[in-house]
Amino acid sequence: MDGPQSPSSTITSLNSPTLNPRKLSPYPSQSETMGSTSVATAPAVKAVVGDAGYVLEDVPHLTDYVPDLPTFTNPLQNNPAYSVVKQYFVNADDTVAQKIVVHKDSPRGTHFRRAGPRQRVYFESDDVHACIVTCGGLCPGLNTVIREIVCGLNHMYGVKKIIGIDGGYRGFYAKNTVTLTPKVVNDIHKRGGTILGTSRGGHDTTKIVDSIQDRGINQVYIIGGDGTQRGASVIFDEIRRRGLKVAVAGIPKTIDNDIPVIDKSFGFDTAVEEAQRAINAAHVEAESIENGIGLVKLMGRYSGFIAMHATLASRDVDCCLIPELPFYLDGPGGLFEYIERRLKDNGHMVIVTAEGAGQDLVSESIQAGNSKDASGNKLLQDVGHWLTQKIKDHFSCRNKMTINLKYIDPTYMIRAIPGNASDNVYCTLLAQSAVHGAMAGFTGFTVGPVNGRHSYIPFHRITEKPNNVVITDRMWARLLSSTNQPSFLTLKDVKEQEGPAEMLEENHLCTDDRAVKEEIK
């Protein structure tokens, strides 16, 4: 059987006694979303509950709200490249476990629908009219994802009508579109940025869905971070409310790696690799001069993954500061004391700070306004300049010690480069998984690897909370042991940081989500 739903177990509806979809659902209730026009709507959360605590958090399907849709043979069945591959098509029942470290009696936990091609599709190739949009900040690999969506649609499914939306969400209603063909996108993966342009703000749901409807678009590929996926979720809600046969697929983009559930985001590896160049430069500068300090600022608004991984990779870093780590400057166990000791012991040091680190401290000393960008994200104070000044002031005070501090801010240089080899392969898989999902009629999903297997994840799981570094986790312990920096933590801080035991598990960049487990209890 190859259909949208797993044949096993029960489909949990809005009235399920097992899960409480109102608490899980980011969507308004049916009565809230239904206007005067009456269309069939699917349950806000699709969950299949099985034995031993198994839960499939499924994604919506066009058949949930558009009745009697015909299906077609997947053209890949006759594609010379793919038809020879045994088991190329994904079994309709395949799901991917979010939790892979299990104990004898522990519940099997949350699963997601496995991504990949299905035997039957819900679009005829000639009828597909796809569009691609990129939103939010830049990230290495954006162009690769665009390229591979275009090539995947064209080469695998014979789709010819593909357009690009110019300049993010507002491009749907304020700009002309761009025609995308395999020829147009052939070389773009070698360039940084996005050939489609991007923007923050400008998300007008009604105008966007009007534009989708007016242009006859029936597959929407939305590449962007947490804000973008929130925008994609409300676009999907409106499309479903209007009863349109339009598949909405999100491809998660975030250089900060702050999207939960997925193993890691594309561009992250490239960013960590590129950050090594800045850290090397800081180290060369610092060790060439007496009491040299190299300070490098890396991206990471609320999540310090780039700083943490760049530090671990480099081994030249003596101190890493991230948004998740409360630190302090003065007194025993503080940053100044550590710098002094390190300079006395080693003659030089390298500090890496994520841009979001120490924002509370910076705001205390600089009268911070509450400015936001066009998407409503808080604009951060420059921790790099602030730290530079603070360190210089501290050591020059009463001629304490002569130091030489060099500050390097490579943030935009890192963000603007093309994806590296491994990110390019990763982007290809993301794009192809999104294409397979949309062709198979799935909608309202974000695609991404969960424990190494590409999966379709409902929007609300991606947007409900950010992925953060857990500083009571083993990865941060490795960092502390590599840098020898103070932990800056009191026992009380540790207790507050600690979640249940599973929060302390390692293996993945992403942190586990407890919401559903709480629901199931």
Ligand SMILES: Nc1ncnc2c1ncn2[C@@H]1O[C@H](COP(=O)(O)OP(=O)(O)OP(=O)(O)O)[C@@H](O)[C@H]1O
């Ligand atoms: N809650 C929301 N509802 C609808 N649209 C949103 C929402 N949040 C953000 N958006 C829209 O999504 C787009 C991108 O959002 P944002 O600028 O926050 O970047 P992002 O996708 O989070 O990427 P990144 O933060 O990694 O650069 C913007 O056009 C913004 O208007």
Ligand SMILES: O=P(O)(O)OC[C@H]1O[C@](O)(CO)[C@@H](O)[C@@H]1O
């Ligand atoms: O200057 P912009 O374009 O607003 O982007 C800066 C932000 O974008 C990010 O790279 C996320 O995409 C953050 O790390 C950073 O704070």
Ligand SMILES: [Mg+2]
């Ligand atoms: Mg964001």
